[in-house]
Amino acid sequence: MKVTMITGDGIGEEIAQSAMDVIDASGADIAWDIVRAGEAVYEETGVLIPDKVYESLEQNKVALKAPMTTPIGKGFRSVNVSLRKKYDLYANIRPVQSIGALETLFEKLDLVLFRENTEDLYAGIEEKISEDEMRSIKVITRKSSERIIRRAFAYAKENNRSSVTVVTKANIMKLSDGLFLDIAREIAAEFPTIEFKEILVDNMAMQLVINPYQFDVVVTENLYGDILSDEMAGLIGGLGLVPGANIGDEMAIFEAVHGSAPDIAGKNLANPTAIILGGCMMLDYLDKTKESNNIRHALDVVLSSPENFTHDLKGTATTSQFTRAVIEQVQQQ
Numbered sequence: 001m002k003v004t005m006i007t008g009d010g011i012g013e014e015i016a017q018s019a020m021d022v023i024d025a026s027g028a029d030i031a032w033d034i035v036r037a038g039e040a041v042y043e044e045t046g047v048l049i050p051d052k053v054y055e056s057l058e059q060n061k062v063a064l065k066a067p068m069t070t071p072i073g074k075g076f077r078s079v080n081v082s083l084r085k086k087y088d089l090y091a092n093i094r095p096v097q098s099i100g101a102l103e104t105l106f107e108k109l110d111l112v113l114f115r116e117n118t119e120d121l122y123a124g125i126e127e128k129i130s131e132d133e134m135r136s137i138k139v140i141t142r143k144s145s146e147r148i149i150r151r152a153f154a155y156a157k158e159n160n161r162s163s164v165t166v167v168t169k170a171n172i173m174k175l176s177d178g179l180f181l182d183i184a185r186e187i188a189a190e191f192p193t194i195e196f197k198e199i200l201v202d203n204m205a206m207q208l209v210i211n212p213y214q215f216d217v218v219v220t221e222n223l224y225g226d227i228l229s230d231e232m233a234g235l236i237g238g239l240g241l242v243p244g245a246n247i248g249d250e251m252a253i254f255e256a257v258h259g260s261a262p263d264i265a266g267k268n269l270a271n272p273t274a275i276i277l278g279g280c281m282m283l284d285y286l287d288k289t290k291e292s293n294n295i296r297h298a299l300d301v302v303l304s305s306p307e308n309f310t311h312d313l314k315g316t317a318t319t320s321q322f323t324r325a326v327i328e329q330v331q332q333q
């Protein structure tokens with residue numbers, strides 16, 4: 001099975017290699033079509049996303065992607081946002097699951113966030129009114145809201161989840177968030193066996209820290225989802241542990257939630273767990289669940305020994321030591 005691997009900036013190259021090595025060790029039989037995008041490519045070639053990336057994605061339809069640096073303020077659109085919009089990858093799914101024996105704020109947490117991925121303030125509609133006034137337009141449509149909310153409920157039903165919580169700020173943005181909430185209420189009525197909860201985003205931010213166990217599946221708009229998923233990652237040990245899927249009707253791109261971590265790039269310090277778990281979501285999508293379960297189990301075992309903890313988990317293991325430990329565990333199983 002051929003899939004695209006997009007390597008990126010910062011720690012991108014290191015963790016992409018780690019993920020490929022682990023997935024290869026699982027025997028999943030993936031042929032990697034490796035292409036590059038991001039800031040480093042821009043500096044060499046003048047384009048952030050070379051045509052090769054699009055060609056490979058259009059051919060393979062499935063990709064694993066390392067993080068990219070988005071240059072700030074130069075009029076660039078993030079590679080992620082561009083790909084999500086171009087290929088209408090409307091569902092951003094971020095499972096936040098406790099792993100191993102890490103010292104974290106909460107244990108045995110199992111949340112799944114569904115984030116709308118194509119509109120909201122990330123639609124890229126910005127307007128300069130004057131030197132001293134800029135506007136970013138928030139776009140919420142029935143079509144995009146309906147499909148992400150429906151997907152969250154369908155997931156909850158298929159996976160025997162108890163509740164779906166919709167997060168908005170509908171008390172203030174009565175039109176845009178009001179529409180998102182109205183649609184959530186309509187769809188909730190189609191799923192009477194799943195408990196439906198509504199919460200405002202500021203309260204959600206606090207409740208997650210006080211008692212995250214009250215939530216299960218969470219569905220929200222693009223900006224709130226971006227912020228809340230980083231917060232959720234913090235509850236289980238940080239950004240190095242949470243993967244994400246960007247799924248449309250025709251294509252799916254899997255990734256780590258975190259960015260290119262320029263502060264630790266090239267130092268063999270990055271934790272590759274998130275992108276490896278992104279790889280597991282990709283294997284699930286390709287119906288290679290035996291291999292994905294094997295890798296998840298291996299990560300759980302490896303992250304149960306503090307000697308394997310990377311820098312972000314207050315340990316001393318390097319990226320390559322960690323990767324080796326995971327590969328050994330994968331091969332033992």
Ligand code: NAI
Pocket residue numbers: 011066067068069070071080239240255256257258259260261262263264269270271272273274312
């Ligand atoms: P970041 O996620 O790159 O880093 C935040 C903090 O978490 C840093 O201290 C970093 O060292 C740490 N961290 C992140 N991932 C880690 C890992 N796997 N192992 C160990 N430590 C890890 O966020 P930041 O610094 O805000 O953004 C840096 C760049 O990444 C920006 O250019 C941003 O646009 C881009 N970015 C790209 C994303 C993507 O390609 N999917 C997503 C988010 C940001």
Ligand code: MG
Pocket residue numbers: 226227230257
């Ligand atoms: Mg983010």
